[in-house]
Amino acid sequence: MNPFLSFIIRSFVAVPVTIITGFASFVFFDVHFLPSVGYAILGGVIVHVILSLVMTHQFLKKHQLSRKEYRYIQKNLAEASKKIRRLNKSLFDFRDLASVKQRMDIMRITKKIHKMAAKEPKRFYQAEPFYFSHLDSIVELTEKYSFLASQPKKNIEINQSLIETKQTLNEMTKVLEDDLYAVVSNDVDHLNFEIDVAKHSINRYKDSKFPDKNRWLK
Numbered sequence: 001m002n003p004f005l006s007f008i009i010r011s012f013v014a015v016p017v018t019i020i021t022g023f024a025s026f027v028f029f030d031v032h033f034l035p036s037v038g039y040a041i042l043g044g045v046i047v048h049v050i051l052s053l054v055m056t057h058q059f060l061k062k063h064q065l066s067r068k069e070y071r072y073i074q075k076n077l078a079e080a081s082k083k084i085r086r087l088n089k090s091l092f093d094f095r096d097l098a099s100v101k102q103r104m105d106i107m108r109i110t111k112k113i114h115k116m117a118a119k120e121p122k123r124f125y126q127a128e129p130f131y132f133s134h135l136d137s138i139v140e141l142t143e144k145y146s147f148l149a150s151q152p153k154k155n156i157e158i159n160q161s162l163i164e165t166k167q168t169l170n171e172m173t174k175v176l177e178d179d180l181y182a183v184v185s186n187d188v189d190h191l192n193f194e195i196d197v198a199k200h201s202i203n204r205y206k207d208s209k210f211p212d213k214n215r216w217l218k
Contacts, residue, residue: 006052006055009051009055010047010048010051010052010055011048013047013051014044014045014047014048014051015044017043017044017047018040018041018043018044018047019040021039021040021042021043021044022036022037022039022040022043023036023040025039025040063120063121063122064122065121065122069121070121073117073121073124074121076124076131077114077117077118077121077124080114080131080135081114083135083136083139084110084111084114084135086139086143087106087107087110087135087138087139087142088107090139090142090143090145090146091103091106091107091142091146093146093150094142094145094146094149095149095150096149096166099166099169102169102170102173105173106138106142106169106172106173106176109173109176109177109179109180110135110138110176112180113127113130113176113179113180113183116183116184117131117183123183126182126183126185127179127182127183129179129182130176130179130183134172134175134176134179137172138169138172138176141165141168141169141172142169144165145162145165145166145169148161148162148165149162
């Protein structure tokens, strides 16, 4: 659920209610101006809160989540957002032109996984290895690589560490790709099922439209 869009929708309803409540209190019920303003604000706040509860309930029902589960997921997504910002910063600090594609892939995959989990919170459970292990590893690796690569003078040990870190980043990129596939695996299975159903329907249609085709071919 997009918080900004949700707030806009609630405000779009609450603001007119606020104005109507204030106007009705002042004009029709002969309430003094200041109490009318208070009633207007109170009416708007109540509508805003009610709409928030209703929209949250509908969202949770749609995604088959309890409030406790949703709070747990949102907490972990918020922590992951901070880690992804750290990851992006360290990736931008790289000075290695040869690794541009790899960095773009890492950024693209991590943002894609996070965006899908934010939009459909239940996908979080399919991405738990990413959130609880792989994201931490990739952040640590990129930050250490960026730190070592920024040193003005490098000895053999630092250069060796940079090479090993780069190799590990290559392997972690493949792990992230597997994480992304795990998040969309149910969609792939569903699509394959739909394809099989569609093919079966096509074959039945052909058989019903051309029942004697096999006889003529013989």
